[in-house]
Amino acid sequence: MISVLLVDDEALVRVGLRMILETADDMTVIGDAADGRAAVDAVARDRPDVVLMDVRMPGLDGLAATAAIRARPRPPAVIVLTTFDADDTVFRALEAGATGFLLKDTPPHDLLRAVRLAAAGDSMLSPGVTRQLIDRLTAEDRTRRRRDALARLRDLTERERQVLVEIGLGHANAEIAARLHMSEATVKSHVTRLFDKLSATNRVQLAIAAFRAGIVE
16 A cells, blocks of 8 residues: 655645545555644654645745655655646755655546656656746756756766656656667666766656756757
C-alpha cells in the first residue's frame, strides 16, 4: 500500500483529495495537516511514502515545509499542488526537492497516477505549469543560462541525452522504454547516471535542465 499524507489549509480540499485517493485499492491516506509545521511533524511521526503539499498556507508554507521534509533521512516524495498563478513559488519548491507538481484541477485518474509514479521514484509534470516555469526561466538571461546548461550536458552520452529529452517531455520510465526501444531497467540506469552527472535530486530538476539547455522546446 502507498501511504499518503495530505497537506492543505482548506478542509474541503483535504476531504476531496481523500475521497479520490480512497477509490484506489493500492493507496491509503494515513493523515492530513492544515499547515507546513503540522506536515513536518506528521512526516516524522507517520513516515508516509508520498506527501501531497499545498504551496500557500499560513505559518510555515509549502515551500519551507517541502525543504524541511526533503532534508530528512529517507524522505517521502513530495508532490506540490498549485494553481497557474503560483509558478515562481512552485519553481522554488522544486529546487527545494519536490518530486513534481500538479494543478489542483488535475483529473482524478492523473492524480492517482502521479502518486503511484512518485512512490516508485518517478514523477509526473503538469505540462501547462511546466511551460510557464520554462517561459520564466528562459526570459531571464536566456543566452547565458542556455550556454551554462549546455556545458552541464557536455559529458552525457547520446543515449543519456535522449533519455533526458524524454524526461523533459514528461514521460515516465515505462513510456521512455517503449519510445526508445530499451528495457525499463536500462532506462532506470540512465536516469540514475543523469542524477549523478547533472547533480539532480529528482526528475523535475532533470526536466528543467533539459529545457534550460534548449534540447526540449
